[in-house]
Structures are given as C-alpha cells and as structure tokens.
Amino acid sequence: MIKVAVVGTNGLAQYIANGIATQTSHQFVVLSRRPSPGLTARGWQVLQVDYSNSADLRFKLAGVDTVISTISGNAQLALIDAAAAAHVRRFVPSEFGGPPSLRPQNDLLDNGRRAAILRLHQHESSGMRFTVFTCGILYERFAPGGMAASQIGLASNIGQEGDYLMDFRRRRAQVPYLNSAGQPATICMTSAADVSRFVIAALDLPSWPREFRLRGERMNVREVVSIAEDIQGTSFEISGHTRSSLQDALTYARAVGDRARETRVHHLIATAEGRYDFANTNLNQLVSVQPESFRAWLLRVWSPVT
Template sequence: MIKVAVVGTNGLAQYIVHNLATQTSHQFVILSRRPSPGLVARGWQVLQVDYSNQGDLQFKLAGVDTVISTISGNAQLALVDAAAAAHVRRFVPSEFAGPPSLRPHNDILDDGRRAAILRLHQLEGSGMQFTIFTCGVLYERFAPGGMAASQIGLRSNIGQEGDYLMDFRRRRAQIPYLSSTGQAATICMTSAQDVARFVVAALDLPSWPREFRLRGERMSVRDVVAVAEGISGRQFEISGHTRSSLQDALTYARAVGDRGREIRVHHLMATAEGRYDFVSTNLDQLVTIRPEKFRDWLVRVWIST
C-alpha cells in the first residue's frame, strides 16, 4: 500500500480518485487550489494548496509516494519542485495525449508541458523518477458537451462539443485526409475513464518505464467519422483538408485575431502530422484493463440525447 497525491479536481482527476477509492487499498489525497465540498462529501480527503508557497506544498506532500498531476503551467513546475524536495518517489506529469517526443520544440499547444518534463529530468538526481502516460486523443472530445462536460480541457479551446474533428450532433466533420507523409491521418484514442483505470492499475507494477503507452482504439480519422455516420444513420457533411488548406485556415484565423480558431486549426495540423498516433503499446499488455471500444463508447454517451 502506498500514498498517492492526485493533483487537480478536473474530470480525469476525479476518475483517478474514484478508481483509487473503489479498486485499491492505497491511501490518497487530492490537492486543490480551492475548497471542494462536493469531493469531500464523497468521503475523499482534499487538501487546499497554494502553488506559490513551496513550504505549504512540501508539507502537503509529506509521506506521498506517487504524485499524479492533472494541472499545467507554472503551478505544475512548482509542484515538481516541491515533490522532489519532499522525497516523492514517482511523478506523473500532466500529459495524457500523444507521445511527447513528437511535439515540435516551439509547439503552440505545449501549455508548459515541455518545461515540466525538462524540470523532471533535472531533478532526477534527487531520486524522483517520472513516467508519462501516453493515451492519444480522449474520446470525450466527441461527447455531448465535449470534454468540458467532464470538466476536462476547460482552457484548451477544444473543450466544447464539436471543437475537434467532428460535430456528432450537427453531422459535420473537418478532417485532414492525408498526413504530412502522404498517408491517411491516424489517431489513437482512449476514454478518460479508461485512462484513469490504466493509471491506477499501473501503481501495482514493480517498475515503470519513462513512458507508458495505452489506447482504446487506433483508426484513421475517416474511420472515426464513418463510425459516427453508422451510428447516426446519416452521412456527415465533411470538409477534407490538405496541408495547404490547413495553412490557409491558420493564416485566416491569425488575420482576424481568432485565437480559439487558431488553436483548433493547430490541433488538426497536429493530427495530420501524426502527433496523436503510435503503433505499439506497452501498458495494455501489463494490466488486465480492457478499454472500451470507440463505437461502444459513442453509442453509450449519445443514446440518451
């Protein structure tokens, strides 16, 4: 039995805590900037923290074996420093997307993640290891209400329904047909609930690599839309993008000062570049989790709407 600190109160953090509470005997605490009476009412211990106060952070992390972060930016950097000072053994940074190795150096979608990984590398000498959980695109991007309905990606500009790739309700899709190498653009996807199950199951493994890769499905973006068309029984209005048309869309978004549109185009470009794709996994084979298939998930979340 170990002590785990789950940092943040978004939907993914809550899924992780739920699995810790129901599937393990591990002790856990939730670190939050603000009071969270709803989480406390569920019997979970919530510690309010000040990320500008290293002493407070280190005190709250005393005795913690593993930190699982779902926050970003300067707050996560402060958390990394405090975890190392508190002699935390393992740190899971807030990644939960495509392989970090595929991100360009000046990635506009970075949100401080590169800086956190660099800091983790620098602090390895203190004895704190870190592992990234790579899961591809979250299914919740295609949910009623988008990821925001699960309190995920609220600041991402792709958090709302229809912001990424396809709008199931309006039967529309914007997809890059070909990747930068001329192949069909392919993505890996996993539900947030399954990501949480994988993370918690991994806690019992004897050793962790630098990166755990897991997924529910791997398919071309056209097949993603085809699944949705099959469920809805109607063809979608599809706008197929080339690399050139995506660049034109980006230029327009910048010209009119539409930052949200610019970020959404960047996500389509990242998709075309294969940044949410990976061929092999290494965590699926080590745990008994059987992730939900995309079609089953899509039917389940839309059936009552």
C-alpha cells in the first residue's frame, strides 16, 4: 500500500481519486487550491494548498509516495519542487495527451509542459523519478458540452463542445489536410475514465518507464467522422482544410487577436502533423484494463441527447 497525492479537482483528477478509493487499498489525498466540500462529502481527504507557499506544500506532501498532477503552469513547477524536497518517489506530470517527444519548440499549445519536464529532469538527482501517461485525444472533446462538461480543459480554449475536429450536435466537421504520406491524419484517443483506470492499474506495477503509452482507439480523422455520421444516420457538413488554408486561418486569428480561434487552428495543424498519434502502446499490454471503444462511448454519451 502506498500514499498517493492527486493534485487538482477537475474531472480527470476526480476519476483518478474515485478509482483509488473504490478499486484499491492505497491511501490518497486530494490537493486543492480551494475548499471542496463536495469531495469531502465523499469521504475523501482534501487538503487546501497555497502553491506560493513552499513550506506548506512540503508539509502537505509528507509521506506521499506518488504525486499525480492535473494542474499546469507555475503551480505545477512549485509542486514539483516541493515534491522533490518532500522525498516523493515518483511524479506524474499533467500531460495526458500526445507524446511529449513530438512537441516542437515554442509550441503555442505547450501550457508550461516543457518547463515541467525540464524541472523534473533537474530533480532526478534527488531520487524522484517521473513518468508521463500518453493517451492521445480525450474522447470527452466530442461529448455533450465538450471537455468543459467534465471540468477538463477549462482554460484551454478548446474545452467547449465542437471546438475540436467535429461538432456532433450540429453535424459538422473540420478535417485537416492530408499527412506527408497523402493519407488522413491518424489520432489515438482514450476516455478520461479509462485514462484513470490505466493510471490506477499502473500503481501496482513494479517499475515505471519514462513514458507509459495507452489508448482506447487509433483511427484516422475520417473514420472518427464516419462513426459519428453512422450514429446520427446522416452525412455531416465536412470542411476540408489544406495546409495553406489553415495557415491563412492562423494568420487571421492572430491579426484580430482571437486567441481561442488561434488555439483551435493550432490543434488541427498538430493533428495533421501526427502529434496525437503513436503506433505502439506499452501499458495496455501490462494491465487488465479493457478500454471502451470510441463508437460505444459516443453512442452512450449522446443517446439521452439525440
């Protein structure tokens, strides 16, 4: 049995905390900036923290074996420093997306992730190891209300329904240009609930690599839209983008100062460049988690709505 700190109170953090509480004998605490009476009512230990107070952070992390972070920016950097000082054994940074190795320099979508990885490397000499859980795109991007409905990606400019690739309710899709091989871009996808199940199952593995790759599905973007069309029973209005049309859209968004639109366009470019794709997994094979298919998930979450 180990003690885990789940950091943050968004939807993914709640999935992970609930899974630890109901499926394991591990101890856990939830670290939150604000009081969370709803989580406390579940019987969870919620510790309010101030990320600008390093001594407080170290105190709250005393005795913790594994930190699972779902926060970003300077708060996560402070968390990393405090975890190393508190002799935490392993740290899971807030990645949960495409492979970090595919992230370019000066990436608009970075959101402090590169700095966090660099800081984690710097602290390895203290004995704290870290592991990234790479899961591709979250199914929740296509949910009613988007990721925001699950309290995920609230500050991402791409958390609302229809912000990425496909608007299921309005039967529309924006498909990026073909990849360098002349084929539709391929993406890996996993539901947030299944990501949490994989993370929880990994807690009992004897060793962790630098990166765990897991997924529910791997398919090209045309297949994603095709599944949605099949469920809806009608064709979608599909806007196909070329490399130049997306670059024009990016230029326009910057010219008018529309940061949200700029972010959405960048996600389509990143999709076309294969940044959410990985051919092989190394965690699916090690645990008994059977992830939900995208078709089954999409049908389930939209069946009460459509």
